[in-house]
Amino acid sequence: MSKNDLIDCHDRIKPFIHNTPVLTSKLINNLAGADIYFKCENFQKMGAFKMRGAANAILKLSNEQKNNGVVTHSSGNHAQAVSLAAKKIGIRAYIVMPSNAPEIKKIAVKSYGGELIECEPNLAAREAAAKKIVDLKGATFIHPSNNIDVIIGQGTSCKELIEEYGFFDHIIVPIGGGGLIAGTALAVKYFGDKCSVIGTEPLEVDDAYRSLISGKIESNSTTNTIADGLKTQLGDKNFPIILKEVKSIIRITEDEIIESMKLIWQHLKIICEPSCSLPLAGVIKNREQFLGKKIGIIITGGNVDLKNLPF
Amino acid sequence: MSKNDLIDCHDRIKPFIHNTPVLTSKLINNLAGADIYFKCENFQKMGAFKMRGAANAILKLSNEQKNNGVVTHSSGNHAQAVSLAAKKIGIRAYIVMPSNAPEIKKIAVKSYGGELIECEPNLAAREAAAKKIVDLKGATFIHPSNNIDVIIGQGTSCKELIEEYGFFDHIIVPIGGGGLIAGTALAVKYFGDKCSVIGTEPLEVDDAYRSLISGKIESNSTTNTIADGLKTQLGDKNFPIILKEVKSIIRITEDEIIESMKLIWQHLKIICEPSCSLPLAGVIKNREQFLGKKIGIIITGGNVDLKNLPF
Numbered sequence: 105m106s107k108n109d110l111i112d113c114h115d116r117i118k119p120f121i122h123n124t125p126v127l128t129s130k131l132i133n134n135l136a137g138a139d140i141y142f143k144c145e146n147f148q149k150m151g152a153f154k155m156r157g158a159a160n161a162i163l164k165l166s167n168e169q170k171n172n173g174v175v176t177h178s179s180g181n182h183a184q185a186v187s188l189a190a191k192k193i194g195i196r197a198y199i200v201m202p203s204n205a206p207e208i209k210k211i212a213v214k215s216y217g218g219e220l221i222e223c224e225p226n227l228a229a230r231e232a233a234a235k236k237i238v239d240l241k242g243a244t245f246i247h248p249s250n251n252i253d254v255i256i257g258q259g260t261s262c263k264e265l266i267e268e269y270g271f272f273d274h275i276i277v278p279i280g281g282g283g284l285i286a287g288t289a290l291a292v293k294y295f296g297d298k299c300s301v302i303g304t305e306p307l308e309v310d311d312a313y314r315s316l317i318s319g320k321i322e323s324n325s326t327t328n329t330i331a332d333g334l335k336t337q338l339g340d341k342n343f344p345i346i347l348k349e350v351k352s353i354i355r356i357t358e359d360e361i362i363e364s365m366k367l368i369w370q371h372l373k374i375i376c377e378p379s380c381s382l383p384l385a386g387v388i389k390n391r392e393q394f395l396g397k398k399i400g401i402i403i404t405g406g407n408v409d410l411k412n413l414p415f
Numbered sequence: 416m417s418k419n420d421l422i423d424c425h426d427r428i429k430p431f432i433h434n435t436p437v438l439t440s441k442l443i444n445n446l447a448g449a450d451i452y453f454k455c456e457n458f459q460k461m462g463a464f465k466m467r468g469a470a471n472a473i474l475k476l477s478n479e480q481k482n483n484g485v486v487t488h489s490s491g492n493h494a495q496a497v498s499l500a501a502k503k504i505g506i507r508a509y510i511v512m513p514s515n516a517p518e519i520k521k522i523a524v525k526s527y528g529g530e531l532i533e534c535e536p537n538l539a540a541r542e543a544a545a546k547k548i549v550d551l552k553g554a555t556f557i558h559p560s561n562n563i564d565v566i567i568g569q570g571t572s573c574k575e576l577i578e579e580y581g582f583f584d585h586i587i588v589p590i591g592g593g594g595l596i597a598g599t600a601l602a603v604k605y606f607g608d609k610c611s612v613i614g615t616e617p618l619e620v621d622d623a624y625r626s627l628i629s630g631k632i633e634s635n636s637t638t639n640t641i642a643d644g645l646k647t648q649l650g651d652k653n654f655p656i657i658l659k660e661v662k663s664i665i666r667i668t669e670d671e672i673i674e675s676m677k678l679i680w681q682h683l684k685i686i687c688e689p690s691c692s693l694p695l696a697g698v699i700k701n702r703e704q705f706l707g708k709k710i711g712i713i714i715t716g717g718n719v720d721l722k723n724l725p726f
Binding site: 415 | 457458462677680684685724726
């Protein structure tokens, strides 16, 4: 991946995404002792950065591929992103979702034009159902994080942040499947002068932290975290980028996630998912390391069930 | 009040306020059948439009008045606005608050540099305590809504909206003490070509609705609403402006307030007070009237107790 790949990707997806706003809070800066810029992907179309990667991956398909549509299995933001991006680009999207997924997520996918295929609630059934669509319809499978076009698409959020706000000491993001941090690392490599990328991860799902130490992709035996977007593990396409470009990973406890989420909701006045809270929690936790630094944080998404808040 | 008063006011307060962002939601527009622009004063300094009026009223004081400080009685956003504006301008602010006001509001005022004076929890005690400060310290009393400099200050939010987004059919705001709607009406009069101002008010506290019909300031016998910023009644400085410039007032039920608040939180991804929900509720309630219109709505503030949400 070159600098031009990122520039081309950004130009390609611009008609399909928002250049999301950046917010700051004097009170949070005082509390953290740092100068923090929050890039608000909760204001992105369909409410998450995932729109960027999905749009790029679909736009890069050949006309023949586009004619046959795309498929993914997800019950999260990626499902909505693929549905909406496909609709805007004018192709079909098949979304495989476990039958026990929340009704609200099924409705969201359908409202964005995705064709819902329900399956048994386990990974094998999801993969089998998706493969069936690939075989039957010739649809292209779009992985949520382990797909190089998705990775580059996710990097455009950080590219916008750096282009508008100049030099940063650190860009800090949460780590789930690894797509966002790998894309962000590429954006920092090509556009961020002397900037480092730092990951944050729930202590309860610390596969990336352990992978960075061992040098190979580690798994999670449990995924007991409120940050429901961060339960997945790294893949062979994003891990080499992470291993090479990411400086360090800070692990965050559940209490720290909730505390940081409260700070963001109260002082930035925005609605964002628990996953978004980890970078700020990391800055507060490692105060000495970040004192006086200029920091960019990507607020990843805002699709929250308001009936199920931790406070 | 002339057009120049508004222009001068805006220039005067600009260094002390944010030009707040404007958000839109395709989903809300589809639902309402209108083209709605939300001017987000929840992102204003101290979290509400009240910063505008407080800054203007304080900046207009003579040097001698400034030396003696300012005083107000409030347990809401105006108390925080006067505290922060006074601090930024470098003068003292005395804030009279009932002893039973929530601890979080007392802390907020102190954190913005206000000097807290507690009194018995009734209006007579509040007014007496404020008068004592005026007599003792020579401080100037700043009313939250019935003060012409405050009214003009509040109008700058609508002025920004019109300057940035051009023609509107309607600007819709909530009505509490009448400062915001009176200021907004002046901004529309001088800057809004063929635009009308519409107020929204809780059915449970409909003094302004009745005042507009009777032609004199009416009172409320009860103030039983979740929209805690809208419990106050109009004053003799803002009522003549409202009577002359406001087209109509739509009354909103408590259920409609909560339903609209949910829509805004879920789709705009912002945290805002219950009071902010009334204008959208009005658009949805009177769908026929607003079909296809371009509408500006002022989201008034974001200081919400997250532990006490109606959903």
